[in-house]
Amino acid sequence: MKIWIDLDNSPHVLFFKPFIERLEREEVETLLTVRSFAQTEELASRHGLRYHVIGEHRNPLHFAGRVSATLRRAGKLRQFVRQHKPDVAVSHGSRALVLAAWSLRIPSMTLYDYEFVSARIFNRLSHRVLAPATIAQERLMAQGLDPRKLVPYPGLKEEAYIYDFRPNSVVLKELQLDPNRLIITVRPQANWAHYHDPQSEVLFRALIERLRLQREAQVVILPRTASQREELIAQYRLGEPPFKVLERAVDALSLMWHSDAVFSGGGTMVREAALLGVNIYSTFAGKLGGADQQLVSTGRLKIVHDPAEFSCMVFSKRRALSQLRPNGQTETREFIYRQILDFASAHVSEMPVPVAV
Secondary structure (H helix, E strand, O other), rough: EEEEEOOOOOOHHHHHHHHHHHHHHOOEEEEEEEOOOOEEEEEEEOOOOOOOOEEOOOOOOOOHHHHHHHHHHHHHHHHHOHHHHHHHHEEOOHHHHHHHHOOOOOEEEEEEEOOOOOOOHHHHHHOOEEOOOOOOHHHHHOOOOOOOOOEEEEOOOHHOOOHHHHOHHHHHHOOOOOOOOOOOEEEEEOOOOOOOHHHHHHHHHHHHHHOOOOOOOEEEEEOOOOOHHHHHHHHHOOOOOOOOOEEOOHHHHHHHOOOOOEEEOOOHHHHHHHHHHEEEEEOOOOOOOOOHHHHOOOOOOOOOHHHHHHHHHOOOOOOOOOOOOOOOOHHHHHHHHHHHHHHHHHHOOOOOOOOOO
């Protein structure tokens, strides 16, 4: 049995790592491909994964350009994967994988955890779709998902790995951060995402101007790409204290653990911070997904709606967090792992040999 997994974005490294390691322990062969984007390669290397880099991120401004970029990477994946003959393909929202697998008649399973993402390719071409049970199924059906393909899973995707986390203070030395002073971590929004709302940029600018007044603070900004880093420094004048705009990937979980507040314009870091128990504020202005709504309802996540809210914020050193129990909650990980194994087992005997064209 051979399972092809594509890491399309940096959050997928931590998510898939425990599944890859367990599959290999159980002597299931894995074929791992990575898109060159947002420190995905660097993180995969740091976590000891063996992978093949296929394709890179492109940032077209228009829909047609994004479609073209996806098709181009799908073609590269197809050319590479056909030589390795995997039995099934699995990803967390990799459109290129789904297209390449479909063209080779390789059954694919897709996970995604934001119901307002453009999901037509996933819903139509994937053989099985996993989404958090917190998302109303009616929303997924409205996007064209066949309910017979849907498998709701318990918890949030971040719970597949977050309970293995043990905080490490090395990141403070790496970044020359004083633990006795205020530490604030900021993750900018993905301006290129099709679901991006320009209001997120308004909120981000207001946040930066508020933090600029916090002269005693250490504000660590985690850009998504090298080009975004350059743009942020130039556009928001971030080349001087209290800001540190990072050039490379770091142990972001440990950084957030040691932070007194975290602001993020994206989903994964928001949910990671909330599960860790950090003071987390979301500056994402798009439609709020079911996964984040659950965290808001339980008081673990705060949503910033108005730029004026930043002027009322008071920052201070917080109390030490309670450490998570290793493997404290395994329900999400175990459920998803069993789905991957079940999906592969169901299709391994049906897998046709790709025909050269």
